Amino acid sequence: MTSPRRSYNNPGITDAGIAANRRRATRIGQRQAEQARHALAVLTAATTxxxxxxxxxxxxxxxxxxxxxxxxAESMTPPMTKHAYAAQLRRALRAAQRTETTS
Incomplete structure (x- = not known):
């Protein structure tokens, strides 16, 4: 659910905030993608x-x-909520970290 847009003295402030959030999300996503590639390598090499x-x-x-x-989350098959996807991602990354430290 999104909040209604507020009116500010500076009309561009909302757009600037949205753009800043998108840049931050992209940067975090790229870091997560690197972590996911590493975790995939660890988990696919492991048998347990x-x-x-x-x-x-x-x-x-x-x-x-x-x-x-x-x-x-929406593009997964079957689709899931953002929170469910984030939880699965956290669990997978944690499992790979545990697997890597015990190997």
Missing amino acids: DRHPQWVDVLRHRADNPTASLREL
């Missing part, structure tokens, strides 16, 4: 602690580094 859903979530993030979490 690998759930197919985690591999799908990681691959989807790695393939779409500039997409928002909402866009990624």
